[in-house]
Amino acid sequence: DQQVKQNSPSLSVQEGRISILNCDYTNSMFDYFLWYKKYPAEGPTFLISISSIKDKNEDGRFTVFLNKSAKHLSLHIVPSQPGDSAVYFCAASGNYGQNFVFGPGTRLSVLP
Amino acid sequence: DAGVTQSPTHLIKTRGQQVTLRCSPKSGHDTVSWYQQALGQGPQFIFQYYEEEERQRGNFPDRFSGHQFPNYSSELNVNALLLGDSALYLCASQPPGSAYNEQFFGPGTRLTVL
Numbered sequence: 001d002q003q004v005k006q007n008s009p010s011l012s013v014q015e016g017r018i019s020i021l022n023c024d025y026t027n028s029m030f031d032y033f034l035w036y037k038k039y040p041a042e043g044p045t046f047l048i049s050i051s052s053i054k055d056k057n058e059d060g061r062f063t064v065f066l067n068k069s070a071k072h073l074s075l076h077i078v079p080s081q082p083g084d085s086a087v088y089f090c091a092a093s094g095n096y097g098q099n100f101v102f103g104p105g106t107r108l109s110v111l112p
Numbered sequence: 113d114a115g116v117t118q119s120p121t122h123l124i125k126t127r128g129q130q131v132t133l134r135c136s137p138k139s140g141h142d143t144v145s146w147y148q149q150a151l152g153q154g155p156q157f158i159f160q161y162y163e164e165e166e167r168q169r170g171n172f173p174d175r176f177s178g179h180q181f182p183n184y185s186s187e188l189n190v191n192a193l194l195l196g197d198s199a200l201y202l203c204a205s206q207p208p209g210s211a212y213n214e215q216f217f218g219p220g221t222r223l224t225v226l
Contacts, residue, residue: 042219043204089155100157102147104152104153105153
């Protein structure tokens with residue numbers, strides 16, 4: 001039973017345009033949501049997070065939106081750059097970091 | 113600062129064997145977590161070590177065990193290897209009192225079980 005789902009295995013976007021990566025979760029006890037980026041032969045690196053008490057968090061070109069009623073979050077990258085090409089993982093955890101769960105990932109390709 | 117380091121990089125074992133993977137955390141980090149990432153999937157939490165004790169555990173059988181040493185480095189042991197244990201094993205460390213967003217991941221050890 002996948003508690004965190006990323007239904008798009010891959011996404012291609014033109015450089016300069018917006019990339020939108022989606023994530024759905026099933027466990028209403030999740031309290032904290034994170035996005036990680038992973039390049040080949042490297043471990044995942046933390047990108048941005050959001051607490052369940054917020055509906056938006058912004059950091060430079062990256063914005064995460066959370067819709068608790070729909071159990072859905074999305075990561076927006078504007079503008080997209082070729083260096084953003086990587087696998088993006090959505091992750092969720094309980095209030096004190098328990099039950100930390102990753103989604104299966106979405107491979108983003110930003111085309112020049 | 114070397115970051116999180118893992119050894120070996122790659123490993124090939126046969127079914128039924130035992131394997132030990134090693135992790136050195138980032139300097140100043142005292143908590144180490146281990147993850148299994150199967151092909152095409154996201155990392156799955158195995159367990160977390162803090163103060164040389166297992167603090168949290170994911171849904172993995174007892175064949176998976178670990179250890180943390182006084183210098184905070186850690187080992188992951190897997191006994192009676194199965195074909196399904198083939199995966200990338202990631203180690204992550206975090207500083208004292210931090211949340212999961214402060215985890216730093218190593219590059220992983222690729223384990224192949226034949």
